[in-house]
Amino acid sequence: MTSMGYGAAQSLTAQLEQDLASTIDVAPSVSRRAVLGGLSILGGAALTGVGGAQSGDGGGGGHDHPDHGNFGAVGEYDSDEFDPHEFLTEFNTGDNGDGGDADPNEGVYQENGRTVREFTLTAVDTEIEVLPGVTFPVWTYNGQVPGPTLRVEEGDLVRVNFVNGAEEHAHTIHPHLKNLDPDMDGTPTNGPGVLNPGESFTYEWQAEPMGTHLYHCHTMPLKAHVHRGLYGALIVDPKPERVRENPRDYVNYHGPMTDELVSELVDRARSRNMISHPDYAPEGFTGVNEMVMVMNGFDTNFDGDNEVYAVNTRGFCYGVGSTDGRGNWAAGETKRPIQVDKNELQRVHLVNMIEFDAINSFHTHSQFFDYYDAGTTLLPTRSNIDTVMQCQAQRGVFEMDYSDHDPGLYMFHAHQSEFAELGWMSFFEVV
Numbered sequence: 001m002t003s004m005g006y007g008a009a010q011s012l013t014a015q016l017e018q019d020l021a022s023t024i025d026v027a028p029s030v031s032r033r034a035v036l037g038g039l040s041i042l043g044g045a046a047l048t049g050v051g052g053a054q055s056g057d058g059g060g061g062g063h064d065h066p067d068h069g070n071f072g073a074v075g076e077y078d079s080d081e082f083d084p085h086e087f088l089t090e091f092n093t094g095d096n097g098d099g100g101d102a103d104p105n106e107g108v109y110q111e112n113g114r115t116v117r118e119f120t121l122t123a124v125d126t127e128i129e130v131l132p133g134v135t136f137p138v139w140t141y142n143g144q145v146p147g148p149t150l151r152v153e154e155g156d157l158v159r160v161n162f163v164n165g166a167e168e169h170a171h172t173i174h175p176h177l178k179n180l181d182p183d184m185d186g187t188p189t190n191g192p193g194v195l196n197p198g199e200s201f202t203y204e205w206q207a208e209p210m211g212t213h214l215y216h217c218h219t220m221p222l223k224a225h226v227h228r229g230l231y232g233a234l235i236v237d238p239k240p241e242r243v244r245e246n247p248r249d250y251v252n253y254h255g256p257m258t259d260e261l262v263s264e265l266v267d268r269a270r271s272r273n274m275i276s277h278p279d280y281a282p283e284g285f286t287g288v289n290e291m292v293m294v295m296n297g298f299d300t301n302f303d304g305d306n307e308v309y310a311v312n313t314r315g316f317c318y319g320v321g322s323t324d325g326r327g328n329w330a331a332g333e334t335k336r337p338i339q340v341d342k343n344e345l346q347r348v349h350l351v352n353m354i355e356f357d358a359i360n361s362f363h364t365h366s367q368f369f370d371y372y373d374a375g376t377t378l379l380p381t382r383s384n385i386d387t388v389m390q391c392q393a394q395r396g397v398f399e400m401d402y403s404d405h406d407p408g409l410y411m412f413h414a415h416q417s418e419f420a421e422l423g424w425m426s427f428f429e430v431v
Helices: 006-026 032-053 086-089 224-226 240-245 259-273 417-421
Strands: 108-111 112-131 136-142 151-154 156-165 202-204 209-218 231-237 288-298 308-311 338-340 345-352 359-364 370-373 382-383 387-391 395-402 410-415 425-430
Touching: 006 112, 006 156, 006 425, 112 151, 112 308, 151 156, 151 308, 209 345, 209 395, 231 288, 231 345, 240 259, 345 359, 345 387, 382 387, 387 395
Parallel strands: 112 156, 151 231, 288 345, 338 425
Antiparallel strands: 108 112, 112 136, 156 202, 209 231, 288 308, 345 395, 359 387, 359 410, 370 382, 370 395, 410 425
């Protein structure tokens, strides 16, 4: 298999990003359709220009658009308050929201014979940069979009101290878990209801079932609270001993449950739980790289259509950096591909939180993967696919093996073409 050349990849990313950023920045009231209309011309120049960059002849696409072959400056993000690269692998296992700088077990303790994982989430109004030079006013958990990824173990008690530190609006936290207490559902009609600015409440949730889940604000108007950024991933890791005791709870499979299959399921459970238990690493899963991708978008003019799309908030954030257009490439300060070791299994927790669009999707170039719908099974629900579709709040786990691929850049993006043109496109770099 071959990958896209570094020069071509950088040029395509830079051109699309520059076109999108300049269009929105110059005319903030422009509609998504108008943006796409403009990009249909500029994008043609970008695609044609890629060839020009590689050959050094300035293009050759046969049209006379003034931007033909002109790649422009590669933009970088100015704000360093949120780093989507760090977010990929930043799991909070009970550290009161302090992220990777804190003791990962700071907020983990025993209470009445049960493990408690405690977190603090604070609603904060702020701005984020969704494209270089383009900011968007957001409502956040802990000042970031997506909110911190909470990672717990099956059966734990999840204790979340929520503080509404927002300036104007009431908020809640609603978990997508099997929640046994309606007062803890985070909806306006149950428990404490919505929490006004300055108010606080401690939610307690059961960590069930295992899987890749989410949390979000459930205050009306719901679409506004979700679109503005009040959401995050919530991962429940399986406990291997539970899998051994009740293996059928973890598979969509009705055949004989042999000792060999049970053993395999237990090993798979252990491999899913190596963030809290690095010593779990079972044979066959010694190298696993996990990351979280939350698909989102931003309606920059509030007309009910998104103008910018991304995984983890920043459009094209996993694109390439500077290059001479001849394969000599260097990472940018804020934009660079996701580097993956071809000898490691790549496991991605994928969550769709897009608002205003019915579906979103994930597509890998030159690669196929196994998919575990909602992450609630230990055997794949779909195998050997290269595209998966999700509606809002749908999520899953997919696993990829690049061991037989040549080193290089491999694109991934939404396979709604307009989403890809509007920011939801980046690269894995296999090394």
